[in-house]
Amino acid sequence: MPEPSVTLRKIREQFGESIIETHSRLGEDTVIIQPQVLVPVSTFLKGDPDLDYNFLMDLTAVDYLDLKKKPRFEVVYHFFSLAKKHRVRIKVPAEAKNPEVDSIVSLWAGADWYEREVWDMFGIKFRGHPNLKRILMYEEFQGHPLRKDYPIQKRQPLIGPGAGS
Amino acid sequence: MAESLENRERACYDALGKEKGNPRMMSQGFLTSKLEKAIGWARKYSLFQYPFVTACCGMEYMATAASHYDIDRFGAGFPRFSPRQADVLFVVGTISHKMAPVLKMVYEQMCDPKWVVAFGVCTCTGGFYDNYATVQGIDTIIPVDIYIPGCPPRPETVLDGLMKLQDKIQHSRQEF
């Protein structure tokens, strides 16, 4: 088995008990962590000189309803270090009922719109987000369309002037 | 020589007049018609269109409008970018729920008489975008006169639709 990457090694050293699982495949590192350590882990990834993850590449979510995974949601973060040229994927589980995780906007300003998109599409809230409202859909939209239990044929009410008539 | 040409011209006009049940009428320099019919004729050949272009169908709209297919041959070659100056609203491309109020407002800004063409299946029925974001046919928002199917419709189909619209204009009651 090859040596674990510096990222996995350092995260394990630092946050041993709060890590649910780590794996590494084809050079891609994934760390699944407890929700309460999201902000400390992110701060560590960004601040540690050997890791230096200064770029949030993507932030999205997965609904595991059909796969019956518990808890139902996972929020997924992809970080990249422009200086070190390495990447890591962080996953944070979220409950089916009132899913909520901490916002990382204070660390990466770019997380702002991503978190709004995840709220819009999956209905996962971000604690501490400065402006958590829908970004792609409109305010009157009912439901969160990328949830697996959103009815595929559901019709939204028309909006705008004269929509009710 | 000049005189024989004139005679031939007159014979032509008389033949035309005979066909219309009114011999010699055209050679005398006038032509009778119904006012309503004349207005319909004028309206159908001077369509100012407002292209409301949102998606891929726009490419086919451009092809139809440009010189190769040349929509101007049908008297509809003059796109206006103010709805207040337009007669026919070409809705070209997918309409999302977020865009729907804008489309409705543009329609309401147009002066009467006005017509609406649904260009492409997206505007006719929502097309294959049977999903949470797309309006399932613009006729849920505004009245539609002509539906042009196709994803996207070929320029020939568009011209066919345009001729059907002209036919409809000619044969409808003219308000003036």
Ligand code: SF4
């Ligand atoms: S009908 Fe087809 S080509 Fe036209 S806008 Fe819809 S998807 Fe695009």
